[in-house]
Amino acid sequence: MSSVSDSAAAVAQEDVGGAADAYLSVENVTVEFPGVKALDGVSFSARAGEVHALMGENGAGKSTLLKVLSGVNRVSEGALWLDGERHVFANAREALAEGIAIIYQELTLSPNLSVAENLLLGQLPERRGMLDRRRLYARAREILAELGETSVHPATKVRDLSIGQQQMIEIGRALLRDARVIAFDEPTSSLSVQETRQLKRIVQRLRDEGRVVLYVTHRMEEVFEMCDAVTVFRDGKHIRTHESMAKLDHDTLVSEMVGRDIDDVYGYRPRATGDVLMEVDSLRGRGVNAPINFTVHRGEVFGLFGLVGAGRSELMRLVCGVESPDEGQVRIDGQARRFASPGEAIRAGIAMCPEDRKSQGIFPIASVTDNLNISCRRFFKRFGGFRNPRRELANTEDYISRLSIKTPGPRTRISNLSGGNQQKVILGRWLSERIELFVMDEPTRGIDVGARRDIYSLLYDLAEDNKGVVVISSDLAEISAICDRIGVMRDGELVDIVPRDEATPERLLGLALPA
Numbered sequence: 148m149s150s151v152s153d154s155a156a157a158v159a160q161e162d163v164g165g166a167a168d169a170y171l172s173v174e175n176v177t178v179e180f181p182g183v184k185a186l187d188g189v190s191f192s193a194r195a196g197e198v199h200a201l202m203g204e205n206g207a208g209k210s211t212l213l214k215v216l217s218g219v220n221r222v223s224e225g226a227l228w229l230d231g232e233r234h235v236f237a238n239a240r241e242a243l244a245e246g247i248a249i250i251y252q253e254l255t256l257s258p259n260l261s262v263a264e265n266l267l268l269g270q271l272p273e274r275r276g277m278l279d280r281r282r283l284y285a286r287a288r289e290i291l292a293e294l295g296e297t298s299v300h301p302a303t304k305v306r307d308l309s310i311g312q313q314q315m316i317e318i319g320r321a322l323l324r325d326a327r328v329i330a331f332d333e334p335t336s337s338l339s340v341q342e343t344r345q346l347k348r349i350v351q352r353l354r355d356e357g358r359v360v361l362y363v364t365h366r367m368e369e370v371f372e373m374c375d376a377v378t379v380f381r382d383g384k385h386i387r388t389h390e391s392m393a394k395l396d397h398d399t400l401v402s403e404m405v406g407r408d409i410d411d412v413y414g415y416r417p418r419a420t421g422d423v424l425m426e427v428d429s430l431r432g433r434g435v436n437a438p439i440n441f442t443v444h445r446g447e448v449f450g451l452f453g454l455v456g457a458g459r460s461e462l463m464r465l466v467c468g469v470e471s472p473d474e475g476q477v478r479i480d481g482q483a484r485r486f487a488s489p490g491e492a493i494r495a496g497i498a499m500c501p502e503d504r505k506s507q508g509i510f511p512i513a514s515v516t517d518n519l520n521i522s523c524r525r526f527f528k529r530f531g532g533f534r535n536p537r538r539e540l541a542n543t544e545d546y547i548s549r550l551s552i553k554t555p556g557p558r559t560r561i562s563n564l565s566g567g568n569q570q571k572v573i574l575g576r577w578l579s580e581r582i583e584l585f586v587m588d589e590p591t592r593g594i595d596v597g598a599r600r601d602i603y604s605l606l607y608d609l610a611e612d613n614k615g616v617v618v619i620s621s622d623l624a625e626i627s628a629i630c631d632r633i634g635v636m637r638d639g640e641l642v643d644i645v646p647r648d649e650a651t652p653e654r655l656l657g658l659a660l661p662a
């Protein structure tokens with residue numbers, strides 16, 4: 148690690164082009180991977196006591212920047228300035244020592260250790276050479292109270308916590324090390340409404356304590372609600388830093404991110420619906436408390452809205468053969484069907500693309516094309532049952548173009564793609580299936596605004612092709628804008644089905660919230 152602290156420092160820091168009172172400055176940072184410049188001469192600054200959003204399309208370089216800050220990614224050029232000192236981190240330990248903490252989407256806690264041990268790892272209190280549990284738990288309780296997590300016992304194993312609670316433990320660790328720069332990577336993408344509220348409160352507190360909070364998100368409303376400044380990246384380049392949100396509007400931000408104007412991201416296309424494709428009749432099972440009835444028509448995009456834990460995914464898992472129902476049945480084109488496995492459902496034309504596409508779907512060491520064609524390649528077989536790599540490649544190229552997947556090529560290893568682009572490959576895999584009813588769980592989680600429009604358009608294409616589509620989403624604006632009818636679930640029950648023209652976000656939320 149190199150660090151200089153002299154009078155030239157302040158001058159050099161101003162040269163970076165940021166505010167004079169910046170605490171953190173990124174100076175001309177370039178990060179290269181084979182075939183890709185993930186960051187290309189990026190410079191910007193952030194002040195202490197501000198929440199600074201980092202925005203950009205999938206693959207723009209946001210995570211790479213966080214990994215430069217945390218010492219995981221090495222820069223080929225450039226440096227960081229922290230409070231007037233220049234740094235180039237060689238590893239994560241050096242970054243941590245300088246007070247930088249990153250709260251990643253994939254949490255880095257030890258699941259089999261207790262909350263207290265995770266919080267105080269590296270500084271566990273000892274008494275006569277033994278772990279002093281009393282002091283350990285007392286200290287952990289203090290931190291949990293500071294975070295508003297009073298219901299969590301310090302002895303609880305981390306594996307038994309919700310994602311939101313685990314994230315709080317990560318934040319607690321950062322506070323214990325008195326991190327001056329705390330960066331969040333899409334922190335609210337898997338949180339419930341209550342957990343999101345709690346996280347936002349903590350973020351405000353970190354700001355009020357004078358820390359630099361960097362906040363990576365694809366959610367526009369969060370940027371306008373809680374951020375003080377925003378930096379936009381595109382294709383590894385710094386496009387612009389807005390030091391205040393006062394004069395910035397939604398459309399300008401979107402066009403800076405995608406490099407063109409997008410007037411209506413949802414682009415809803417009205418269409419006539421056809422016959423009933425699926426009839427769910429008195430279905431009940433794990434996570435679904437009361438018998439549920441509804442239909443999905445051919446040509447329809449049917450939404451399922453509810454708070455996290457309302458039973459939406461559970462309901463569709465019963466329909467799609469992932470779980471067996473306790474009672475009730477599903478009729479497809481008028482015929483009662485019971486699927487013993489998801490594979491059986493897929494062969495019958497019913498597919499469910501899961502919410503957790505990352506852990507449930509990706510073969511990390513395989514290529515983009517193998518990940519995309521792994522299931523649909525059976526349709527492309529040549530005479531004699533041999534694989535047809537040419538058609539597989541053509542299918543991959545088709546989806547790279549339709550979903551704007553950013554990859555050096557179809558044969559690139561999927562783990563080298565940004566998180567959002569990996570998601571798009573898995574969506575492409577599901578869209579390549581020959582299906583009649585397509586269930587998508589949170590189809591746009593982690594996906595940038597330009598690609599979201601492509602995905603909605605693909606869903607309308609399916610409906611126009613006389614298929615049925617079910618979208619599960621916690622995004623109120625999305626679900627009310629893209630669906631023809633919306634079923635609202637609460638506590639494992641279907642409370643209402645609302646037609647599109649009555650589906651205001653207020654009405655949907657009112658139905659979804661506990662009575």
Ligand SMILES: Nc1ncnc2c1ncn2[C@@H]1O[C@H](COP(=O)(O)OP(=O)(O)OP(=O)(O)O)[C@@H](O)[C@H]1O
Pocket residue numbers: 180181183184185203204205206207208209210211212553554562563564565566567568593
């Ligand atoms: N280990 C790696 N090897 C090769 N290329 C990589 C590696 N990590 C990232 N890249 C590439 O660097 C570019 C920037 O990726 P990065 O993950 O920073 O994007 P991002 O803005 O965080 O995207 P997302 O919103 O999808 O998370 C992408 O083109 C990606 O494919």
